[in-house]
Amino acid sequence: MTHAPVLKVENLQTRFKSVQRGKYVHAVDDVSIELYPGEIVGLVGESGCGKSTLGRTIVGLEKATSGRVLLDGVDLSSLSGAALRRSRRALQYVFQDPYSSLNDRQTVGETIDEALLIDGTYSLDERSRRTKELLDQVGLANAVKDRHTRELSGGQRQRVAIARSLAVNPRVLICDEPVSALDLSIRAQVMNLFLRLQKDLGVACLFIAHDLALVRQAASRVYVMYLGKIVEHGPSQQLYDRPSHPYTQMLLASVPEVDPRVEKLRSGPLLMGEIPSPINPPSGCRFRTRCPLAVDECAGKAPPSHRLSPDHNAACVFAPELYGGKRSALVQQSALAASV
Template identity: 50%
Template sequence: MPDEPPRAVPENILELRDVRTHFPIHRGFLVKRQTGAVRAVDGVTLSVRQGEVLGLVGESGCGKSTLARTILHLIPATSGAVILNGRNLGQASRTQLLACRRDLQMVFQDPYASLNPRMTVRAMLAEPLLAHRICGKKDVQGRVDELMRIVGLAPRFARKYPHEFSGGQRQRIAIARALALRPKIIVADEPVSALDVSIQAQILNLLSHLCREMHLALIFIAHDLSVVRHISDRVAVMYLGKIVELGPAEDVIDRPRHPYTRALVSAIPVPDPEVERARQRIVLQGDPPSPINPPPGCAFHPRCPYAIARCREAVPPLVPCGPSREAACIRLDELP
């Protein structure tokens, strides 16, 4: 949060070094040959500090969710390293990985699909505690009650099944389940997209409250920039598997530098009729290109209003542009 005093030596709890996650495409029925690859995540370097909220935004298909699953090692990275607390997850043994999982938890988008309909809330929250031997059978009840209170649910609901709860309450259960192992970092993949506006605000408040109280790092994936701006310390904008802009959340969204971020910001409808009708909007043409054979050079150049011939030549690297900001565009200084 902006007004807080700087914390003593912000330590990087999670580091991604040139992470690539490709999905091979096979052709042929009897003799399978690999004919290409979907480059869902294509060279992401990123670090997350303890207690930091990092927003990750981009259109659908840009690789946000694959990146989230790669961080959790649900999908192993094709190359590059995911380093949690100094340990490379790609090289960790099964036992080490199990231990790492405690520190790394996930909240999914759809609270209707991510909770087992045949388990009571108590069973769901007790499962990780017992599986990781955090507490014995006797102490489980106390911890389950505590978790429910933390996320704002009355412990008397512990015997109920997911279908007895509303969407917002289910998302609270999903958050409680993620918190059960006292993780250091939570990856939340569009946790509020499926919820109504008034419920969204409740869940956002809960998440930012938890991050502050428990000194929890949060990777918050969303496509709604105004939500991301509100909750995040820093924001990373993804396009076709790559990060194109990175910086403090307010700064990036109020003063975007990369042409893609500009278009993304300009596409958000403003809830004010006068402002909305007066402003000039950059309407991007077409859909994002396919990650199977991305365009040469900057992947955004076919849709970019500022593209020139040079943009086709090489993939632009993320370069610093202003205080703690980076963007991947070769024409940054020439843009209006």
């Protein structure tokens, strides 16, 4: 890609104080990601791997322990006052649960108006016109503005939450499992809405999900996260066709998949056991305690990041072989051997 990223995250680390004295939760550890203007990028991984913490740190809801977040090349930690507030507005967060993210006592109009007021410069007429425009953009009729948010369905509420995020003309939306709390029947509609927004408004979107199948439809590229680290990233189709980290292979196999192209992977080894505690993560490769291919050297040092194609990287000693399709059968056999 020749143009510059709108969002660049460099070596981001977020640690929380643990309830165990003197210990820390290593929720996000040395993560670097990039988003280009108007791009939808997936971020996937099991529950507890640090996806939300990464998203929340990017928008400033959590404080980074180290690392940098750059918006249009500007390091947010170098800003303060109005400049920082302006940049923060350009990064908006869409929460998973549209029931808790909206104020039940407000009408839809008030909810959106509040965001427009934060942006500062609109007259009453302009706000009313902009509210209509925003509701239209998210596929809601203008008449909805007089209803209380508590009267709306989950899908409608999520649309209102998205309209509120768009009110301040963001450059980047961090969408934290924005459809997983919705009925199956309306998930596709809201997903289509994200695709349309990306096309019409050019907003870049980091789309967080457990479900690889869901992200695959929408995202041009995907980052796979495991226990605070990005273990593999690449163009969606390549990642699905040639997953090159054992974790990605097993994650793909664990997700119900109707696509026959990944059917053979689906019949592969499922992810066994639970993600280890981020308080004492395993040394070396963090996935080694669940990896059917793990060898002694995986415990020693962090795995090398292999560049498999210009935009496809995987952090595993076996990545080149997996990429070449040589190890897939071995991952399956090793996992089978371990399970008997």
